[in-house]
Amino acid sequence: MPTFQPSRPGERMIPVEEAQERVLAEVQLLGTEQVVFTDALGRVLREDVRARFDVPRGDNTAMDGYAVRADDIANAPVSLRVVENLPAGTVSKKRVEAGTAIRIMTGALMPDGADTVAHVEITDAGSEIVTVNESLNRGTNIRRRGEDMHAGDVVLADGTPIHAAEVGVLAGVQKPVVRVGRRPSVAILSTGDEIIDVGDEMAYGKVVNSNSYSLAALIREAGAVPRMVGIVPDTPEATIAAIESGLESDYVISSGGVSVGAYDFVKEALDTLGAETRFWQVAMKPGKPVVLSRIRGRLYFGLPGNPVSCLVSFLLFIAPAIRKAMGQTTNLLPPIVQTRVLASLKSRGDRRNYMRVRVMARDGELVSQPMISQGSGVSTSMVQANGLMIVEAGVTAIEAGSMVPTVLVGPVQS
Numbered sequence: 001m002p003t004f005q006p007s008r009p010g011e012r013m014i015p016v017e018e019a020q021e022r023v024l025a026e027v028q029l030l031g032t033e034q035v036v037f038t039d040a041l042g043r044v045l046r047e048d049v050r051a052r053f054d055v056p057r058g059d060n061t062a063m064d065g066y067a068v069r070a071d072d073i074a075n076a077p078v079s080l081r082v083v084e085n086l087p088a089g090t091v092s093k094k095r096v097e098a099g100t101a102i103r104i105m106t107g108a109l110m111p112d113g114a115d116t117v118a119h120v121e122i123t124d125a126g127s128e129i130v131t132v133n134e135s136l137n138r139g140t141n142i143r144r145r146g147e148d149m150h151a152g153d154v155v156l157a158d159g160t161p162i163h164a165a166e167v168g169v170l171a172g173v174q175k176p177v178v179r180v181g182r183r184p185s186v187a188i189l190s191t192g193d194e195i196i197d198v199g200d201e202m203a204y205g206k207v208v209n210s211n212s213y214s215l216a217a218l219i220r221e222a223g224a225v226p227r228m229v230g231i232v233p234d235t236p237e238a239t240i241a242a243i244e245s246g247l248e249s250d251y252v253i254s255s256g257g258v259s260v261g262a263y264d265f266v267k268e269a270l271d272t273l274g275a276e277t278r279f280w281q282v283a284m285k286p287g288k289p290v291v292l293s294r295i296r297g298r299l300y301f302g303l304p305g306n307p308v309s310c311l312v313s314f315l316l317f318i319a320p321a322i323r324k325a326m327g328q329t330t331n332l333l334p335p336i337v338q339t340r341v342l343a344s345l346k347s348r349g350d351r352r353n354y355m356r357v358r359v360m361a362r363d364g365e366l367v368s369q370p371m372i373s374q375g376s377g378v379s380t381s382m383v384q385a386n387g388l389m390i391v392e393a394g395v396t397a398i399e400a401g402s403m404v405p406t407v408l409v410g411p412v413q414s
């Protein structure tokens with residue numbers, strides 16, 4: 001019968017920050033590919049995108065109204081002769097001479113001679129003759145040429161993650177095809193003799209594989225492509241074979257089998273495969289056993305089997321790695337904010353504890369509602385949780401109302 005796993009010489013439990021640094025130090029930038037800009041959402045830009053022309057192309061009106069000369073309306077109210085009607089997209093052939101105005105719609109280029117737009121609200125909206133009732137400073141209501149983008153300027157820098165605003169700018173500079181980071185493929189294997197799959201018949205003592213699916217979802221959310229390797233029985237041979245098959249992807253993630261149990265074979269399998277292991281244990285709860293290894297040029301992440309530990313360690317270590325691999329250069333780690341905790345909390349104090357909370361904006365500050373159960377096996381405690389409240393080692397109680405640093409892993413709720 002196998003025995004408990006012995007601890008290894010030189011093995012050290014490292015702080016979370018050090019583990020994050022070691023992970024990011026191991027991540028290499030993946031290659032690039034070109035995609036149609038409408039497919040670039042969620043990708044990372046891998047070229048500098050420059051404006052090809054000034055945007056706007058020329059001075060134009062920000063308001064519907066009348067293109068006038070500021071001097072003409074200095075003694076408003078004043079009546080001006082309307083010499084032309086200018087919808088957006090048309091270019092005036094006339095000039096605004098003293099005593100005249102051109103009716104102009106938002107976005108239309110400023111006609112020669114005019115230096116100000118009298119917005120319709122301060123006029124009588126006349127067609128032949130318009131009365132302007134107020135004077136305006138020269139330049140009022142004019143959007144200047146190049147105010148948005150100057151020809152030749154980098155408007156989106158290499159390394160920018162592409163969200164909605166970036167898609168809009170790509171469209172605005174007429175960039176139909178754009179170079180982005182390749183999406184990494186990530187193999188997922190779930191170890192455990194007790195694990196059955198979603199479609200299998202339930203039996204007493206069995207546990208449904210939820211980790212593979214929540215990990216796949218997190219991988220997609222991070223912009224990568226998950227690949228299911230499946231459920232792996234707790235034998236050294238099966239573990240080795242599954243890891244080898246995982247190595248066809250850019251990264252391999254396993255859940256379970258990294259602890260000190262007699263049937264935790266991941267470490268042994270990694271040794272057999274000649275993996276260079278960077279760390280085995282991180283000083284955190286949930287998720288103390290977390291493995292980072294390099295095997296045949298690939299990165300291997302061994303996460304604990306407990307569903308909460310598995311997700312928390314993905315968010316702290318693997319999501320940043322995926323961002324870096326795709327080309328993101330800043331904001332790799334999830335942000336840490338101060339939140340006011342709404343209920344008192346107890347912690348064992350032996351290790352830094354990442355307690356699941358719901359972070360909400362309330363009365364101008366961020367507040368955190370701790371999840372009722374904080375057990376690392378309680379998968380439902382992650383539902384609606386968007387924060388991991390950091391309770392440091394040595395701290396055993398947190399008073400309701402105190403401010404506590406909290407890792408934001410999802411959008412703040414209202």
Ligand code: AMP
Binds near residue numbers: 210212255257258
């Ligand atoms: P281990 O890290 O292998 O010791 O597993 C720790 C706990 O996580 C055990 O109670 C397992 O039943 C549970 N577990 C392991 N793998 C999974 C999985 N794929 N889905 C859900 N729970 C799991």
Ligand code: MG
Binds near residue numbers: 191192256263264305
């Ligand atoms: Mg196990």
